[in-house]
Amino acid sequence: MIQLENVSKRYLVKKALNNVNLQIEPGHIIGLIGSNGSGKSTTLKLIAGLIRPSKGTVLVEGKLANRRICAKVAYLSELDAYYSFFTVEQTVDFYARTFSDFNREKAEEILQFMKLDRAQKVKDLSKGSRARLKIVVTLARDVPFILMDEPLSGLDPMVRQSIIRGLLSFIDLERQTIILTTHELAEIEPLLDTVILLKDGTVVATERIESIRDKEKLNLVDWMVKNYEQ
Amino acid sequence: MIEPFNPSSPIYLQLCERIKNKIIRGSLVPGSRLPSVRELAIDSGVNPNTVQRAYHELEESGVTVKKRGQGTFVTEDPEILEQMRRALLCRHINHFVRQMKDIGCTEAEIVKSLNDYFKQNEGGEGQS
Missing domain, CATH: 1.10.10.10 (Winged helix-like DNA-binding domain superfamily/Winged helix DNA-binding domain)
Structure with missing residues (x-):
C-alpha cells in the first residue's frame, strides 16, 4: 500500500501539492489525472522517492519514500533518460546491472513483443521506439509498484496500443500495482480500474471507473470536465 | 484493433x-x-x-x-441458453418499440411497417 499523509510540496514559492491525503491499495491500475500543473508528476516523484515532501509523509509498504525506495518502485520518467550512444541491448544490460530485481528473461520477451532491434543505437531510434524501450526496461523489473509518467504522450495510435497491450501482457496484478499519469483519457479508461483526480495540487476525487459509469452515467472525460467545472 | x-x-x-x-x-x-x-x-x-x-x-x-x-x-444447459436468447430478443424489441413510439408511431403502425419492411426485403438474406 502507498500512503500520503498531509503531504505538501513547494517548489520555491510555487505550491505543487497542498495537504494531500491518499491511500493506494495494491493490485490495481490507477490513473492519476488532472490538468497540466495539477500535481500529477510531483505525486509520482514523491512516491518514487525522487523528491521529498515539504510537509507530511509518503510511505510505500510502510517505509518512508526516500532514494532507497527504488527497490520497491520502478519509475518511468516523462523525459528520455538513457545514454544515446548505447544500443538497445546495452541499455537493457545497463538496467540489468543497475537493478537487482531486473528480470532479464522478461526483458527479452518484452523486447520481442515491442519489436525492437537490439543492435540499434538509442540515438537512432524513433520517438515511438524510444518510448517502447522505456516500457521494456520499466516493466522488466520485478517490483511491487510501477509508476509511469505520461507513457503515451506524443505517440501515434499504433505505438499507444502496443504500449497498452504490452502493459496488460507483462504486469501481474496479483503482485504489482501500476500508477500512471495521462491525458489520453478515452484511450486509457478501459485499462484503469481506479482514478485519482487532482486539481490545483489537491485531490478532488478518488473513484472506481465502473462506479463512475454506473452511478453517474459518465465516461472519464466527461466526469473530469464536470469535476473541474464545479 | x-x-x-x-x-x-x-x-x-x-x-x-x-x-x-x-x-x-x-x-x-x-x-x-x-x-x-x-x-x-x-x-x-x-x-x-x-x-x-x-x-x-x-x-x-x-x-x-x-x-x-x-x-x-x-x-x-439449453434452458439457460434459451432464456438468454429470449432476454436479448426482448431487450432489442423493447428498444425498437420505444424508439418507434418516440417518433409517434402507434402499435398498429409499427406492426404494419414491420410487415411491409419484410415484404419489401423478401428474398433478401434476412438481415437482422
Whole structure:
C-alpha cells in the first residue's frame, strides 16, 4: 500500500501539492489525472522517492519514500533518460546491472513483443521506439509498484496500443500495482480500474471507473470536465 | 484493433454482452472454453479486474460454468441458453418499440411497417 499523509510540496514559492491525503491499495491500475500543473508528476516523484515532501509523509509498504525506495518502485520518467550512444541491448544490460530485481528473461520477451532491434543505437531510434524501450526496461523489473509518467504522450495510435497491450501482457496484478499519469483519457479508461483526480495540487476525487459509469452515467472525460467545472 | 466501448454503461456489462452475443451467434458454442481473464484483458485492452468482474457476473447468471483448474466454460444447459436468447430478443424489441413510439408511431403502425419492411426485403438474406 502507498500512503500520503498531509503531504505538501513547494517548489520555491510555487505550491505543487497542498495537504494531500491518499491511500493506494495494491493490485490495481490507477490513473492519476488532472490538468497540466495539477500535481500529477510531483505525486509520482514523491512516491518514487525522487523528491521529498515539504510537509507530511509518503510511505510505500510502510517505509518512508526516500532514494532507497527504488527497490520497491520502478519509475518511468516523462523525459528520455538513457545514454544515446548505447544500443538497445546495452541499455537493457545497463538496467540489468543497475537493478537487482531486473528480470532479464522478461526483458527479452518484452523486447520481442515491442519489436525492437537490439543492435540499434538509442540515438537512432524513433520517438515511438524510444518510448517502447522505456516500457521494456520499466516493466522488466520485478517490483511491487510501477509508476509511469505520461507513457503515451506524443505517440501515434499504433505505438499507444502496443504500449497498452504490452502493459496488460507483462504486469501481474496479483503482485504489482501500476500508477500512471495521462491525458489520453478515452484511450486509457478501459485499462484503469481506479482514478485519482487532482486539481490545483489537491485531490478532488478518488473513484472506481465502473462506479463512475454506473452511478453517474459518465465516461472519464466527461466526469473530469464536470469535476473541474464545479 | 481494440474495439471501443460505449461511454456511459459499465465496461464489465459491455464485456458480458459481447460474450453473450457470441454465444447466441454461435461463435462460442455451448461447452466451449472462454479465453482466460488475462487473454481477454490483453485482447480487449481492458483491466484484468474488470474482466474478472464480467466473468463473475456471467457465472452468477449461469451462462458460464467455472471448472476448477480448467477455466470457464459456456453452459450446456439449453434452458439457460434459451432464456438468454429470449432476454436479448426482448431487450432489442423493447428498444425498437420505444424508439418507434418516440417518433409517434402507434402499435398498429409499427406492426404494419414491420410487415411491409419484410415484404419489401423478401428474398433478401434476412438481415437482422
